[in-house]
Amino acid sequence: xxxxxxxxxxxxxxxxxxxxxxxxxxxxxxxxxxxxxxxxxxxxxxxxxxxxxxxxxxxxxxxxxxxxxxxxxxxxxxxxxxxxxxxxxxxxxxxxxxxxxxxxxxxxxxxxxxx
Numbered sequence: 001x002x003x004x005x006x007x008x009x010x011x012x013x014x015x016x017x018x019x020x021x022x023x024x025x026x027x028x029x030x031x032x033x034x035x036x037x038x039x040x041x042x043x044x045x046x047x048x049x050x051x052x053x054x055x056x057x058x059x060x061x062x063x064x065x066x067x068x069x070x071x072x073x074x075x076x077x078x079x080x081x082x083x084x085x086x087x088x089x090x091x092x093x094x095x096x097x098x099x100x101x102x103x104x105x106x107x108x109x110x111x112x113x114x115x
Contacts, residue, residue, distance in 0.1 A: 003029035003037060018046045018054050027063065039067040 006028045017024035023045040029037050044058025090107025
């Protein structure tokens with residue numbers, strides 16, 4: 001079920017965890033029969049059985065929507081940065097509670113402050 005492009009990384013992580021009997025925490029893509037490719041986070045711990053076989057205890061969490069939201073956020077941030085750069089506009093962040101003021105490099109140039 002692991003997407004072929006992720007198979008080597010997943011195999012290396014699980015082999016290493018099994019060798020050291022340490023937990024594995026990996027994000028990977030899986031091909032599901034009805035929903036296509038999904039992102040999952042796997043957290044599992046190996047346990048060596050008396051006969052030498054390995055038994056894994058763990059959970060799979062579908063993180064597809066979180067992953068997609070993160071990708072959309074990054075794309076939006078890139079678009080915002082490009083628009084601000086094209087318009088030579090800076091960003092000023094004010095936190096009234098903490099009484100702080102932050103300026104990005106463009107705002108610092110506009111206000112003739114050190115970059």
